[in-house]
Amino acid sequence: MVFFALLLMVAFSCEKAIIDEEIDDTELPGTGDDDGGSGGGNGSGNGGGNTGSDHGRVEDDPLTVAEFIAGDYEGGAYVKGYIVGACSTNIKNADFEAPFEWSSAILVADNKGETDTDKMISIELKSGSKIREQFNLKDHPENFGKQALFFGYPERYLGIIGIKGPGKYKLFD
Numbered sequence: 001m002v003f004f005a006l007l008l009m010v011a012f013s014c015e016k017a018i019i020d021e022e023i024d025d026t027e028l029p030g031t032g033d034d035d036g037g038s039g040g041g042n043g044s045g046n047g048g049g050n051t052g053s054d055h056g057r058v059e060d061d062p063l064t065v066a067e068f069i070a071g072d073y074e075g076g077a078y079v080k081g082y083i084v085g086a087c088s089t090n091i092k093n094a095d096f097e098a099p100f101e102w103s104s105a106i107l108v109a110d111n112k113g114e115t116d117t118d119k120m121i122s123i124e125l126k127s128g129s130k131i132r133e134q135f136n137l138k139d140h141p142e143n144f145g146k147q148a149l150f151f152g153y154p155e156r157y158l159g160i161i162g163i164k165g166p167g168k169y170k171l172f173d
Contacts, residue, residue, distance in 0.1 A: 059168070062149055065110045065121055069161050076153045076167070081108040083146055084120060086137040091117050091159040095137075098144065103136035105158060112145050122162030123150055131169055147172040 055073075056063040062078035085107040086100040087093055095101055096115050104127070109120040125132035137144055149170040152163030 059149065059151075059170075065108060065119065068121055068154060069119075071154060071161075076151060078149060078151045078168075079108070079121065079163075080147065080149045081110050081121070082112045082114070083107070083135070083137070083143050083148055084109045084112065084114045085144075087122060087158050089158070091122070098137070098141045100137035100141055100144075103132060103138040105162075106135055106137060106143075108148060108150070117160060120160065121154075122158040122160055123152075123166060124157055124162065124164040126165060131166060134171060135169070143171065 055061050056067065056077035056079070059078055062080040063073065065079060065081040067073075068077060068079040083106050085094050085096040086102040087095065087105045087107055088102040093102070094107060094115075094117060096107075104125055106123050106125060107117075107120045108123055109116075111119075114120055123135070125136050134140070135143060135148070149168075149172070150163055150166040151168035152166040154161050155164055156162070157164050
């Protein structure tokens with residue numbers, strides 16, 4: 001009998017107490033409009049940052065490269081910047097002037113002529129893809145310095161933040 005009493009006591013003693021209390025959900029000073037919990041107007045869920053805004057979510061309001069690198073958003077995003085180089089295998093192989101040796105990836109930054117790899121993202125140009133045909137600097141050195149727009153999900157590519165297999169893209173003259 002004592003064993004049974006101890007078993008019941010152990011089994012039910014770890015339950016969380018429920019207290020009827022109103023929760024004060026007023027905004028705390030300095031927290032801003034979005035606490036990153038429930039998302040914003042686009043219903044994107046949790047994660048923080050600009051979840052209540054269309055910034056980065058629509059083609060007309062893309063993120064800068066710096067914003068894309070910072071990752072203060074959830075999911076995929078549009079990013080716009082200048083094509084500043086080509087690369088293959090690793091960012092240490094970055095090529096910032098013609099003639100370009102690589103056709104498998106391009107590097108994009110907020111400023112033309114950027115060579116600081118901490119301020120750029122890599123864009124994968126898959127073999128046989130339309131984006132590779134249109135964007136690679138080995139075959140199209142005239143694209144160097146042009147502005148471009150990409151949609152994709154941030155991930156490490158060539159040792160830096162980048163987009164593997166961008167879903168949408170556009171080259172500006």
